Every structure is written in C-alpha cells, then in structure tokens.
Amino acid sequence: MAQFTVLFVCMGNICRSPTAHGVMRHKVAARGWGGRVQVDSAGTHNYHPGEPPDARSLAHANRRGYDFADLRARQMVEEDFARADLIRVMDWDNLALVQAMCPPYAQNKVRRLTEFCQHHEAPVVPDPYYGGDAGFESVLDLVEDACDGVLLHLEQLGKPLL
Incomplete structure (x- = not known):
C-alpha cells in the first residue's frame, strides 16, 4: 500500500505546525490510516x-487528548517538496516563503491549512507565541477543523485506500 505524506509548516516549528502534526497524527490513527498516511512538520526558519514543541502548545493539546511531546523542531529542506504529497502552511508569510523555495513541480502541493476549515472562517492560523491561553486554544480550534477537512479531502481523493 502506498504511503501519503502531509507536511505542516509554520515559522519555527514549535507551536502551530507541531500542533497540526500532533492533531493530524491522532486523527489519522483514529481512522486506522497510520500505515498509509504519514504526518510531518517543519519550520521555514531554523x-x-x-x-x-512549546510547553503551552503541549499543555493545551494534552487537555484535548493530544500528545506530541516526542516531536522536535526542524527547518524545512528541499527534500520535503519531493517527500510530501500535501504541504499545508499556517499563514501568508510562511506561504510566501514556502512558495519561493518550492520547485515548479511541487507548487500544486502547497496551500494554507485554513483553506480546509469546515466550520471556522479564518485566513490563517495565527501565531500564539506572544499571546495568552486564548491564542493556543484558537490554534487548536482551527487546526482540528482544518485537519478534519484535510482528511475529508484525502478521502475524496481516495488516497488512504491506495
């Protein structure tokens, strides 16, 4: 069975993208797709x-049943464009950075994560780093919604069934 890879990207890979990584990994496992859908995350900056991940991200996620304390920050590298089937970016600035580094063959893989939200309307997943608890909760709300949308997208593509 073929494996399908989703890569989540933010600036430093300690708040938003590992949150998306952990939430998606949890949702993929709950669907029994663990052997078919691989999840990864990276930052545009090193x-x-x-x-x-940021301790606040971990604490808020743990309250919702997500555990991604095993993840470690890394910078996005050129090989990510070949490895990932979908690249989901958290905001406009990082989208522009990823698109600028992206080879032409992979441009269609890159989109904002919030494009897949089904219940929330937000152009981006805002950076909670300099804010309070509400920011981390908002990130989780958007990420959970968007990850459900990405999973629906994968189902429509028939990808987990390959």
Whole structure:
C-alpha cells in the first residue's frame, strides 16, 4: 500500500505546525490510516532546531487528548517538496516563503491549512507565541477543523485506500 505524506509548516516549528502534526497524527490513527498516511512538520526558519514543541502548545493539546511531546523542531529542506504529497502552511508569510523555495513541480502541493476549515472562517492560523491561553486554544480550534477537512479531502481523493 502506498504511503501519503502531509507536511505542516509554520515559522519555527514549535507551536502551530507541531500542533497540526500532533492533531493530524491522532486523527489519522483514529481512522486506522497510520500505515498509509504519514504526518510531518517543519519550520521555514531554523530558530529552534531539535527543540520540543512549546510547553503551552503541549499543555493545551494534552487537555484535548493530544500528545506530541516526542516531536522536535526542524527547518524545512528541499527534500520535503519531493517527500510530501500535501504541504499545508499556517499563514501568508510562511506561504510566501514556502512558495519561493518550492520547485515548479511541487507548487500544486502547497496551500494554507485554513483553506480546509469546515466550520471556522479564518485566513490563517495565527501565531500564539506572544499571546495568552486564548491564542493556543484558537490554534487548536482551527487546526482540528482544518485537519478534519484535510482528511475529508484525502478521502475524496481516495488516497488512504491506495
């Protein structure tokens, strides 16, 4: 069976993209797609290489039943464009950065994560790093909704069944 890879990208890979990574990994496992859908995350900047996700992201996610303390920050590399089937970016600035680094053959893989929200209307997943608890909760709300939308998109493509 073929494996399908979804890559989530934010700036430093310690708040938003690992949250999306952890939520999607949880949702993929709950559907029994673990062997068919791989989830990854990276940052456009190398600010926190090898560091775990932000403790506030972990705490808020844990309250909702998500555990992604095992993830470590890394910077996006050129090979990610070949490895990933879908690249979902958190905001406009990082979208522009990813599109600028992206080879022509992979441009169709890159989109904003919030394009897949089914219940929330938000152009981006805002960076909660300098805010309070409400920001981390908002990130989770948007990420959960958008991950459900990405999973629906995969079902429509027939990807997990390959």
